[in-house]
Structures are given as C-alpha cells and as structure tokens.
C-alpha cells in the first residue's frame with residue numbers, strides 16, 4: 001500500500017524477482033514520464049532504450065510519479081482517495097496473476113506523521129475480482145505444486161469444469177469467508193477503499209451487513225464496482241458483532257465472494 005500527499009513525488013524501486021517473465025509497475029491517477037509508465041507500446045522504443053519501465057527478470061528499475069492536485073481529492077469528498085498500480089506487460093495475465101496494489105492520495109495538509117489521512121483511524125482496502133487463474137502466468141506451476149497433475153494433461157486443461165473451477169471469485173484473493181484482518185472498532189472513523197478489476201463478469205456490488213457507509217454525499221450499504229473502477233467510502237461502525245461483507249451478485253455469492261468483518 002503506497003501513501004502519498006498532494007505535491008509529493010512517489011519513488012518506487014522495483015526489482016523483478018521472477019524467473020523468466022518481464023513485469024512492470026504501472027500506476028493510475030498520478031503524473032509520470034514515459035520511463036515511469038510501466039507499459040509497453042508496439043512502437044519499438046522498449047527494445048532499444050527500455051524507456052517504458054518494463055523490467056526483465058533480475059533487473060531493477062526506479063519509477064518516479066509526481067502527485068499533482070489532480071491526483072488528490074476535490075473539496076467536499078473524503079480527504080483521501082484510492083488509486084491502483086499493476087503490472088502492465090501483459091495486463092490481463094499479469095493482473096490475473098495477482099500483480100495489483102493500492103495507492104492512497106491524501107489532500108495537501110491532511111496527512112499525519114505516518115503518511116495517513118488525519119482523523120481516519122483505520123483504512124481498509126478490498127479488491128473485488130474474479131481472478132481467472134486459467135489466464136495466470138502460474139497455472140502450470142500451481143498445478144504441479146498443489147496437485148499430481150501437470151499442464152501436459154490436455155484433457156484436464158481443456159476441460160470446461162476445470163476452467164470454471166479456476167475462476168476465483170475473491171475479495172483480496174480470498175473466498176468463502178476466509179479473508180483475515182477485517183476488524184474495526186465501534187465508534188472509530190473507518191475509511192474503506194474499494195477496487196474493481198478484471199473483465200466483463202466483474203460487475204460487483206459490495207454489501208456491508210448491519211452498517212451504512214457514506215459515499216458522495218449519500219448513505220448506502222451497497223456500492224457498485226465495475227472492472228478497474230475505484231471507490232472511497234467512510235463509516236463509523238456502531239454495532240458490535242461479526243457481520244458479512246460480500247458481493248451481492250447472486251452467482252458471485254454462490255461462487256464464494258464472501259467475507260466477514262468484526263466490530264469490536
């Protein structure tokens with residue numbers, strides 16, 4: 001999780017520890033030159049000069065992203081908003097392999113000594129994504145690691161049920177209520193950031209049980225999230241208990257897009 005204040009410059013030193021694949025760090029919302037974009041164009045520039053921030057295995061690259069006013073919140077909205085970074089060499093496969101993370105930008109002068117928004121006691125981030133592990137770089141490696149099968153079994157890899165089983169309807173990559181760490185305290189100011197990702201099945205409706213959140217001047221308990229969209233909401237939990245936080249799309253419920261959060 002990267003925190004920045006408007007007028008900052010974010011500096012990311014990225015070492016690609018993969019064995020054989022190029023990766024990058026491509027940010028949303030912030031300001032950058034071509035060498036800090038982390039995205040490949042089919043214009044020949046990357047082959048010669050590596051100016052686009054694509055990083056070969058074992059190599060290191062430094063990205064500089066400045067944070068202008070237009071990367072921060074406007075007045076009358078929460079003092080911080082959510083952006084995202086992800087690998088953008090093969091964007092669909094890279095993100096299906098899990099290479100996604102959050103950037104939080106806070107208004108100028110609204111940041112505490114830890115780089116977090118003043119007055120916000122707890123920040124939560126939830127990534128709603130149907131990770132298509134058939135399109136992960138690590139499908140074959142995972143098969144070999146966790147089963148007795150390999151990708152050489154074409155009958156298996158080409159099987160529709162196998163393919164369906166690899167569509168992981170996750171919140172932060174966890175399914176069926178196994179997501180840890182979602183504990184808040186009654187009466188504290190919680191800022192909850194939502195990230196959508198992936199493809200046309202990723203129409204999500206995060207729903208908090210027994211709580212309401214404030215978004216854009218409205219009080220709601222369900223949000224809309226589209227692929228690659230970003231939302232920032234605030235709430236103050238007022239009822240102690242263990243509550244569901246899940247996607248309200250019927251098929252996504254049965255496929256496991258469920259988690260629990262605790263108010264203590």
Ligand SMILES: [Cu+2]
Nearest residue numbers: 204247249252
């Ligand atoms: Cu959903």
